[in-house]
Amino acid sequence: MFDLTDRVAVVTGAGQGVGAGIAEALAKQGAAVAVNDLFDDRAAGTVDAIKSAGGRACVAAFDVCDYDAVKAGMEAVVAELGPIDILINNAGVPPGMGVKQFRETTPDEWRPYIELNTFGVMNCCHAVADGMCERGRGRVVTISSGAGTVGIPLGIAAYGAGKGGGIAFMRHFAMEIAKEGVTANTVAIGLIDNHTDPGVTEHMARTVPTGTLGQPQDIAAVVLYLASDEAGWMTGQTIQLNGGNVTT
Numbered sequence: 001m002f003d004l005t006d007r008v009a010v011v012t013g014a015g016q017g018v019g020a021g022i023a024e025a026l027a028k029q030g031a032a033v034a035v036n037d038l039f040d041d042r043a044a045g046t047v048d049a050i051k052s053a054g055g056r057a058c059v060a061a062f063d064v065c066d067y068d069a070v071k072a073g074m075e076a077v078v079a080e081l082g083p084i085d086i087l088i089n090n091a092g093v094p095p096g097m098g099v100k101q102f103r104e105t106t107p108d109e110w111r112p113y114i115e116l117n118t119f120g121v122m123n124c125c126h127a128v129a130d131g132m133c134e135r136g137r138g139r140v141v142t143i144s145s146g147a148g149t150v151g152i153p154l155g156i157a158a159y160g161a162g163k164g165g166g167i168a169f170m171r172h173f174a175m176e177i178a179k180e181g182v183t184a185n186t187v188a189i190g191l192i193d194n195h196t197d198p199g200v201t202e203h204m205a206r207t208v209p210t211g212t213l214g215q216p217q218d219i220a221a222v223v224l225y226l227a228s229d230e231a232g233w234m235t236g237q238t239i240q241l242n243g244g245n246v247t248t
């Protein structure tokens, strides 16, 4: 099950963290993976890991917020690996992301979160949708956050707004392409174990019903299913994946 041999995948923001885990898992299932990131050295690190494990991958460095760069970047992927079958919109943390109560922020501080999590997702979907629909086959998965579906008093309102925009877009996008053999789903993930301070990690884990933070492999497992042929009847959904933190 979930064999991705001969499939071509693009994973955005895959130079580290969750995206790197997803890219490596897709490659293990047989996909050739274009590893996108803002930083080409980060993307190259993930490509090296995939190649060391015997997989196929290439660097695809571009800013998902820049529509022209996305179009050119996706065209370069097609030229190098072949037509794109799978798009994973994972990039979602702008450089320097912090927490601040909304009343203390200025409009300039909101924009990067909306640019990346709403327009970034739309840019990438727009760039691959025609090719997928023409070939009658495609899988699009967006990595979102519980913050896009519920309120959290942490000082991440603009991030939540961007994630919420991405979630709403994906639902409509899924409906428009459902008859073309292309599915589009969102995975709204919870707290991930990517903090270096063990005190912070321990404190955060205590807030999760399972008592554990998520690992990139936990996210990759659901993405593999959504990217597979077996998931053809699954579309337009927002799946909560969070150790029980948000239940709907």
Ligand SMILES: NC(=O)c1ccc[n+]([C@@H]2O[C@H](COP(=O)([O-])OP(=O)(O)OC[C@H]3O[C@@H](n4cnc5c(N)ncnc54)[C@H](O)[C@@H]3O)[C@@H](O)[C@H]2O)c1
Pocket: 012, 013, 014, 015, 016, 017, 018, 019, 036, 037, 038, 039, 042, 062, 063, 064, 065, 089, 090, 091, 092, 093, 094, 095, 116, 120, 143, 144, 145, 146, 189, 190, 191, 192, 193, 194
């Ligand atoms: N880490 C968490 O606890 C958590 C929780 C909920 C949701 N998420 C979501 O999971 C996804 C992955 O998060 P992560 O913690 O692994 O992120 P991360 O910050 O560790 O890595 C994200 C990568 O995306 C790249 N990136 C940022 N902006 C980009 C752009 N404009 N174009 C291309 N690449 C860009 C960065 O350079 C970075 O390498 C994100 O969508 C995030 O919002 C994370």
